[in-house]
Amino acid sequence: MSLFTFKFKNIGEISFLTLISRILGQIRSTLLGALLSTSALADSFTIALKLPNFLRSLFSEGAASAVFIPMLSDAEANKTQKPPKQALPHPKTTPIPPHEHASITTQRMFTFLFTITLIAVVIVTVGGILLAPYITTLLYSQAQFPLTPPFLTKNALTTHTTMLMMIMFPYLITISLASLISALLYTRDRFKIATTLPIVFNVVFIIGILIAIRFYSSSEQAKLVATFVLSLSVIIGGILQLLLVVFALKKTGFAIKVDLRSLRKKRLAALAKLIAPVTGSSLFHQLQLLLLDPIALSLGAGGVTALFFSNRLLEFPLALLVYPVLTAAFPDLSRFASQAATDPFEQTFKKSLSLIILLTLFASLTALMVHESIVSLVFGFGAFKEESIVLTAQCLYYSLLGLPFIAINRLITQTLYSARRGRIVVLGAAFSLITSVGCSLLYTYLNPQIPMIALGATTATVLTTVLYIGIITTTSLPLFSFSILKELSKKFFYYLSFMVIPSISVFYLRKPIDLALTTLKDAHRHTLVIKCFELGDIMVTAFLLAFFILTLLVLGKDKETLAFIKKLRNDPNS
Incomplete structure (x- = not known):
């Protein structure tokens, strides 16, 4: 079944459980922050x-x-x-x-x-x-x-x-x-x-x-x-x-x-062939996270935890907006790759790419405007004081700059896995490790602050995306054509152009809320009042930005947006 022929209610069950899991995960992180802070x-x-x-x-x-x-x-x-262990059912009964x-x-x-x-x-x-x-x-x-x-x-x-x-x-x-x-x-x-x-x-x-x-x-x-x-x-x-x-x-x-x-030897060989690329890429990715810890520890206490909490928040939009698309697309990409069906392969990739870019650009722009409110709302309890909030919010800010590129990278790596090109993923992961550690060391040398580590990781993510594009462009790979990369660049700047004016407008429209929050904090008002304002800040910002962007997409007659609205009208239960 194709990614875009799924009924929304079927995906909705899994998405709902994922949402519950992520909410509980954030509650877990909030309570952990309240207990131990940074x-x-x-x-x-x-x-x-x-x-x-x-x-x-x-x-x-x-x-x-x-x-x-x-x-x-x-x-x-x-x-x-295998025959069932239980007795065979009566001929008139429904068989198993x-x-x-x-x-x-x-x-x-x-x-x-x-x-x-x-x-x-x-x-x-x-x-x-x-x-x-x-x-x-x-x-x-x-x-x-x-x-x-x-x-x-x-x-x-x-x-x-x-x-x-x-x-x-x-x-x-x-x-x-x-x-x-x-x-x-x-x-x-x-x-x-x-x-x-x-x-x-x-x-x-x-x-x-x-x-x-x-x-x-x-x-x-x-x-x-x-x-x-x-x-x-x-x-x-x-x-x-x-x-x-x-x-x-x-x-x-x-x-x-x-x-x-x-x-058996044959099975072990098949397992080794499949597991080598994924193990190599995962190894480099996790080593990247581990090697950043000594850099954070050298800058003082709390850095490792602040980076951890900011990454937890970054995983929330990825889990809700990106992973469902990847989960639905991966079986189709694998099947089309095994059949050498280039056109369906490209169409599935392009549709997945369009959806991921649209969602992550919106999520990152929204969160960038309210990043401190998000951290304060989620973690601002107990021992997690203003100093910890500011530190974690700064780490989150620099991490959010790379959110669309993280999503694009994960789609590209899933696509390469489905096309049996895992070696390229390993190369990309190794490159990301080197650039992430190198940029973090450089940035913290120039400015010895913990958020510079998050900026180094974001820089590595962007450079890794460029590397993948360069490899696919200059290498003759089956199922991959230049049109895929052309689509990537086109969609990124296409959707970004629809979001520039709404983002600037919302940035100035939310100034009164930002001023009210600052006044309340300076006046040491009750925590519940501040939390309500922070939640309102996040919700109003997200609603206004979504409304303006959707309006511009409809006025601009974006085909995919109009098709989505038409589908909802014709089949509201889908």
């Missing part, structure tokens, strides 16, 4: 969780989309039906649908993937626990914490971070196995369970934060204990995620098995 202790917890998350992207997220799903889908396409039965071929492939994944993540987890002291010592080698309490010396923080990392490393096992099982559920058209997993994790983590706030927030010493409560919440959340997908898997007729005999 302190050295917050940096300690963030760094300890970052390495398991880094490895999770290698074994679960990237592997699930680029490796597990294609291999299981191929097995499903060539399946040999064939797609609800497990297949022998798919079961064997799943057993192979489960076995190799389990072995790999257990080895990596044990290695990570053993190497944790050396990793944290390296990360903290250039750290500077002049304003931290006496008991939070650099050595004490290094030891504390090591202990937290050791506790949370087993999360890698649970989330990797849960992602593999989710990939199998995807092939059986069961999308809701996988979308629910982040909701489960966020709920458990929020409960952990609330317990920590209730019992361990009275002093900095108590907050040391609070970080252990949070670490245990991560493990419990991972276990519940795994149990949820295991329960869902049983309903499909598949069984969880560990069979060393399934590790």
